[in-house]
Amino acid sequence: MEIEVLEGIFDANEIIAKENRALLDRSGTFMVNLMSSPGAGKTSFILKTLEGVEGEFSCAVIEGDIAGKVDSERIAEIGVQAIQINTGGSCHLEARQVNTALGRLDLGGVDLVVVENVGNLVCPAEFRLGEDLKVMILSVAEGHDKPLKYPLMFSESHVMIVNKTDLIPHTDFDLELLKETVRKMNPSVEIFEVSCRTGEGISAWCGWLKDRVRGTRAETKN
Amino acid sequence: MEIEVLEGIFDANEIIAKENRALLDRSGTFMVNLMSSPGAGKTSFILKTLEGVEGEFSCAVIEGDIAGKVDSERIAEIGVQAIQINTGGSCHLEARQVNTALGRLDLGGVDLVVVENVGNLVCPAEFRLGEDLKVMILSVAEGHDKPLKYPLMFSESHVMIVNKTDLIPHTDFDLELLKETVRKMNPSVEIFEVSCRTGEGISAWCGWLKDRVRGTRAETKN
Numbered sequence: 001m002e003i004e005v006l007e008g009i010f011d012a013n014e015i016i017a018k019e020n021r022a023l024l025d026r027s028g029t030f031m032v033n034l035m036s037s038p039g040a041g042k043t044s045f046i047l048k049t050l051e052g053v054e055g056e057f058s059c060a061v062i063e064g065d066i067a068g069k070v071d072s073e074r075i076a077e078i079g080v081q082a083i084q085i086n087t088g089g090s091c092h093l094e095a096r097q098v099n100t101a102l103g104r105l106d107l108g109g110v111d112l113v114v115v116e117n118v119g120n121l122v123c124p125a126e127f128r129l130g131e132d133l134k135v136m137i138l139s140v141a142e143g144h145d146k147p148l149k150y151p152l153m154f155s156e157s158h159v160m161i162v163n164k165t166d167l168i169p170h171t172d173f174d175l176e177l178l179k180e181t182v183r184k185m186n187p188s189v190e191i192f193e194v195s196c197r198t199g200e201g202i203s204a205w206c207g208w209l210k211d212r213v214r215g216t217r218a219e220t221k222n
Numbered sequence: 223m224e225i226e227v228l229e230g231i232f233d234a235n236e237i238i239a240k241e242n243r244a245l246l247d248r249s250g251t252f253m254v255n256l257m258s259s260p261g262a263g264k265t266s267f268i269l270k271t272l273e274g275v276e277g278e279f280s281c282a283v284i285e286g287d288i289a290g291k292v293d294s295e296r297i298a299e300i301g302v303q304a305i306q307i308n309t310g311g312s313c314h315l316e317a318r319q320v321n322t323a324l325g326r327l328d329l330g331g332v333d334l335v336v337v338e339n340v341g342n343l344v345c346p347a348e349f350r351l352g353e354d355l356k357v358m359i360l361s362v363a364e365g366h367d368k369p370l371k372y373p374l375m376f377s378e379s380h381v382m383i384v385n386k387t388d389l390i391p392h393t394d395f396d397l398e399l400l401k402e403t404v405r406k407m408n409p410s411v412e413i414f415e416v417s418c419r420t421g422e423g424i425s426a427w428c429g430w431l432k433d434r435v436r437g438t439r440a441e442t443k444n
Binding site for chain 1: 374
């Protein structure tokens with residue numbers, strides 16, 4: 001008999017992340033794990049993304065917050081199913097919480113699930129949820145020096161969204177320096193520059209995402 | 223014989239926080255624990271504060287970062303002693319790390335220690351360091367809706383600094399709504415509105431802080 005030794009919370013999380021992955025693969029559902037500091041614009045970005053893929057895909061959102069349900073209410077207002085997870089103090093989502101939320105969705109009818117993680121540029125990067133894509137947002141107002149101070153998030157993410165580009169003229173933000181720093185840490189990262197306020201850059205991101213989601217559906221059909 | 227049961231990391235932290243408090247009391251040193259999301263402007267705010275109290279007080283800074291030393295270099299550039307703590311992945315400072323840093327300072331000659339916590343609006347609020355004041359910064363760019371989503375930080379802080387007020391005209395930020403929400407959660411909170419970029423509001427904050435630091439010195443002499 002084999003005995004598996006769990007080395008603490010990371011191993012336990014990894015096992016459930018794989019279960020989530022298997023669940024999503026069976027239904028051909030694409031899952032995005034969206035992470036950022038508080039106030040970088042995750043919910044606004046999700047709303048813009050849902051709008052951008054509307055008509056082609058059926059979507060659902062899993063909202064991770066320490067407390068409250070303001071974000072899931074914003075999502076529900078536009079008629080998209082939103083499941084709220086309150087972590088009750090914990091600063092990141094774990095795979096088991098997402099597993100519970102996935103169990104409440106009729107995954108066969110869902111093409112794209114966006115998980116809004118707790119606002120935190122540190123710990124969420126350590127916990128795999130079974131996602132297809134780790135997407136992080138950096139707001140222009142946070143400054144271009146963040147990658148060196150929060151390296152795991154910038155090196156683990158498949159996509160970096162630079163949000164609030166409409167604020168660039170009012171700050172000392174150096175976009176080229178940011179991109180250079182992040183590409184040194186994470187050469188394969190995809191970078192999109194957007195302003196959820198003006199809508200600039202959203203269609204390029206949505207176009208790219210649609211190709212990925214379509215790919216997942218095609219694989220499941222074959 | 224009494225046996226003390228430590229209920230995990232919080233109790234252990236509390237014991238060392240009390241040691242730090244005793245150390246600071248002996249030397250009449252005032253300590254500020256400065257917390258915020260990444261990029262809310264902690265280091266710029268410290269630089270402005272040091273400038274504002276220069277001449278009257280002898281200061282030192284303890285810099286908490288996951289990795290790197292860019293912030294302590296910025297502090298050292300203006301001739302103030304800065305001690306860097308790298309948490310190596312951990313998303314908050316604990317009292318034991320601050321205890322080590324305090325041991326490296328000649329506290330008898332230091333009136334004011336500012337601790338820059340790791341950029342995180344969640345976990346730092348749970349770990350007392352032995353500080354006189356918990357000060358949090360919210361940047362205008364983060365939005366006025368943050369108190370309900372990160373309640374512990376807003377209810378635990380003695381002071382809330384609203385930074386980047388120069389960005390208010392370019393955002394949908396509702397300052398009055400923010401203040402109303404925070405005062406409901408935390409009626410005794412002191413609120414200062416500043417722009418580290420333009421310098422607006424800094425002198426009011428520094429004047430208030432100076433009164434507190436002077437009070438601590440006066441108590442030690444009596």
